[in-house]
Amino acid sequence: MxxxxxxxxxxxxxxxxxxxxxxxxxxxxxxxxxxxxxxxxxxxxxxxxxxxxxxxxxxxxxxxxxxxxxxxxxxxxxxxxVEALVALDPFAGVEVTEDVRLCVLFLSEPPPPELVLPVASPKGDWEMIGASGDAAFVVMRLRGGRMNGNPATAFPKSYRGQATSRFFHTTAKIAAAARKA
Incomplete structure (x- = not known):
């Protein structure tokens, strides 16, 4: 099982x-x-x-x-x-401040091959810094205490996959809790 x-x-x-x-x-x-x-x-x-x-x-x-x-x-x-994803330490070197959130986008399909990383939103609200298999790693920058923008807009319109995001620290906790299950 x-x-x-x-x-x-x-x-x-x-x-x-x-x-x-x-x-x-x-x-x-x-x-x-x-x-x-x-x-x-x-x-x-x-x-x-x-x-x-x-x-x-x-x-x-x-x-x-x-x-x-x-x-x-x-x-x-x-x-x-999920443990392997966390072990990649994809945000090494990213300075975490009170206005920075580290997120994992779990994808239903691998990122499209034409996606060139890193890529950032025009307003600088987020930056997709990398991807691995069926996940992408995003640095979100809070503006006025809120997260804005949708990093999935980095994918071309031809991408038919779905995505859901979790904070990186939460992803690590989810893996640990699931391991105990």
């Missing part, structure tokens, strides 16, 4: 509120084992013997859409994959 982490997009933002006990119910109803959630932003750990990740992702997305009444894109990773 593999332990997976499902990073859900657009959960508990934009008026789409989902209680974590409801998410656990939906995942359990799909026949997944040891279902746990971590904080309120749509992080679910579970175990499954399913080896076809695309099929498992599609099954989870269908179950969430049916149970919640709207689509929820899922970026599925193993604990080992």
């Amino acid at each position: 593999e332990t997976y982490i499902a990073f859900l997009r657009a959960v508990n933002v934009g008026g789409r509120t989902v209680r974590m006990d409801r998410l656990r119910e939906l995942f359990t109803a799909l026949g997944l084992d040891g279902v746990r959630t971590y904080i309120q932003s749509g992080n679910v750990f579970f175990r499954s013997a399913e080896t076809d990740r695309a099929a498992l992702t599609a099954r989870i997305e269908a179950g969430l859409a049916e149970g919640l009444g709207y689509p929820v894109p899922v970026m599925l990773r193993t604990v080992e994959e």
Whole structure:
């Protein structure tokens, strides 16, 4: 049995509120084992013997859409994959201040090959400094205490993938909590 982490997009933002006990119910109803959630932003750990990740992702997305009444894109990773991502230390050398946030974009597909990194927003709100496999690393700069801009706009319109972001320090905590699960 593999332990997976499902990073859900657009959960508990934009008026789409989902209680974590409801998410656990939906995942359990799909026949997944040891279902746990971590904080309120749509992080679910579970175990499954399913080896076809695309099929498992599609099954989870269908179950969430049916149970919640709207689509929820899922970026599925193993604990080992998330630990390896954290171990890359992609933000080494980035000075962290009270106005800087380090984020991981979990992608449903690898970044497009024509994406040239680093790339920054015209206003300097964010800078995508690197990518690895199916993740991108973004430095967000707060303006007036708020994060602005969408780093996914760096991808060309031909990119058909989905993305969801997590703070880097939260990603490390998610991996550690999933390892204990």
